[in-house]
Amino acid sequence: MSKSSETKLEELQDLEPSLEEFRASVIEGLSASRKTLPCKFLYDRRGSQIFDDICDLPEYYPTRTERQILEQHARDIAALIGPELRLVEFGSGAGMKIRLLLQALEKPSAYLPVDISREHLIAANADLAQTFPDLCIAPVCADYTAPFSLPDLPGISYKATAGFFPGSTIGNFTREEAVSFLAGARGLLGSGSVMIVGADLVKNIDVLRDAYDDAAGVTASFNLNLLRRINRELGGSFELAQFRHEARWNADLERIEMHLVSQRRQEVTVGGQRFSFAAGETIHTESSHKYRLASFRALAAEAGYEPIEVWMDEKQLFSVHALRAL
Numbered sequence: 001m002s003k004s005s006e007t008k009l010e011e012l013q014d015l016e017p018s019l020e021e022f023r024a025s026v027i028e029g030l031s032a033s034r035k036t037l038p039c040k041f042l043y044d045r046r047g048s049q050i051f052d053d054i055c056d057l058p059e060y061y062p063t064r065t066e067r068q069i070l071e072q073h074a075r076d077i078a079a080l081i082g083p084e085l086r087l088v089e090f091g092s093g094a095g096m097k098i099r100l101l102l103q104a105l106e107k108p109s110a111y112l113p114v115d116i117s118r119e120h121l122i123a124a125n126a127d128l129a130q131t132f133p134d135l136c137i138a139p140v141c142a143d144y145t146a147p148f149s150l151p152d153l154p155g156i157s158y159k160a161t162a163g164f165f166p167g168s169t170i171g172n173f174t175r176e177e178a179v180s181f182l183a184g185a186r187g188l189l190g191s192g193s194v195m196i197v198g199a200d201l202v203k204n205i206d207v208l209r210d211a212y213d214d215a216a217g218v219t220a221s222f223n224l225n226l227l228r229r230i231n232r233e234l235g236g237s238f239e240l241a242q243f244r245h246e247a248r249w250n251a252d253l254e255r256i257e258m259h260l261v262s263q264r265r266q267e268v269t270v271g272g273q274r275f276s277f278a279a280g281e282t283i284h285t286e287s288s289h290k291y292r293l294a295s296f297r298a299l300a301a302e303a304g305y306e307p308i309e310v311w312m313d314e315k316q317l318f319s320v321h322a323l324r325a326l
C-alpha cells in the first residue's frame with residue numbers, strides 16, 4: 001500500500017507472522033496432549049469477514065452493546081483522553097468502533113490500528129481514510145502478543161498517546177496473558193497514557209452459549225475456517241465435515257471455549273506430520289473469558305494501571321474501562 005496523495009494514509013508497517021511461524025504453532029498445538037490452536041490464526045481474510053458477519057448476529061450481543069456504550073459515552077472518553085492525540089488500536093478489525101471515538105475527539109493527530117489480519121486491515125483503513133481524510137492513519141500488521149514498535153510519524157506532533165482495545169478481545173487471553181499484554185501495551189503507550197478496554201461480563205450461561213453458537217451456524221463456519229486455512233496454507237488434510245463446532249462454558253475459569261470436535265477416529269496430516277484423533281477428541285481453538293468489574297480492575301492494577309472509569313449498558317452485559325498507565 002503506498003501513501004495516497006488525497007488522504008493521510010501512511011504505508012503499512014508489515015510485521016505479519018510468517019508462514020513458518022504459523023506452521024510451527026499449528027504443529028506444536030496439534031502435538032499437545034490436549035490439542036489446541038492459537039485463536040489469532042482464526043483471522044485470515046475469510047476469517048475476518050466471517051467475524052464481521054458474527055458481529056451482526058442477533059445472538060452476538062457484545063458488538064452492539066459495546067457500540068451502544070461507546071456512542072453514549074464517546075464525549076466522556078474524548079474529554080478524558082484529551083486533544084491532539086496519537087491513538088493506538090489493538091485488534092482494530094473492521095475499524096467501526098473507532099469511528100465513534102474519532103468523531104468525538106478534538107483534533108486527533110494520528111490513528112495507528114494494529115491487527116494480524118493483513119488484507120482486512122488494509123481494506124478497513126482505506127475505507128476509514130475516505131471518511132477522515134485529514135487524519136494521519138498508520139496501520140501496523142503485527143501480532144500484538146509479541147514485542148513490536150510503533151512507526152515513527154515525522155511531521156506529526158501529538159500531546160498524548162492513548163490505547164483502545166475493544167471487542168472484549170482481551171477475553172481471548174488467560175488472566176496471566178492479559179496482565180502480560182496490558183503491561184506490554186503500557187510500555188508501548190508510555191506512562192500517563194489512557195487505555196480504553198472493552199471487557200465482556202459474566203452473565204446467564206444460555207445467553208453466553210448462544211452468542212458463540214448461533215442458530216445460523218456463522219460462528220461454526222468461523223471456527224471451521226481455521227482448518228480450511230491450515231489445508232490451504234500448510235497443505236493439511238482436514239476433512240471439514242468430520243469436525244463439528246462446539247461452544248462450552250468452563251465454569252471454573254468463567255470462560256466460553258470454542259472447540260472443534262472430531263466426529264470419528266481419524267488421522268490428519270499437516271506439514272508432513274501425522275496427527276491421530278479419537279472420536280469426540282477436540283481441538284481447543286479460542287477462549288473468551290468473562291469478567292466481573294472487580295476482577296478486571298484487579299487485573300489492570302497488576303499490569304500497572306490505575307482504573308479511572310467504567311461504563312456499562314443498562315443490563316450490565318458489557319463493560320468499557322478507562323485505565324491510566326502508571
Ligand SMILES: C[S@@+](CC[C@H](N)C(=O)[O-])C[C@H]1O[C@@H](n2cnc3c(N)ncnc32)[C@H](O)[C@@H]1O
Pocket residue numbers: 039040043048051055063090091092093094095097114115116117142143144145166167168169
Ligand atoms: C474479536 S475481534 C475484534 C475486532 C474489533 N476490534 C471489534 O471490536 O469488533 C479481534 C481482532 O483482533 C485481531 N487479532 C486477534 N489476535 C491478534 C493478535 N495476536 N495480534 C494482532 N491482532 C490480533 C483480529 O484480527 C481481529 O480483528
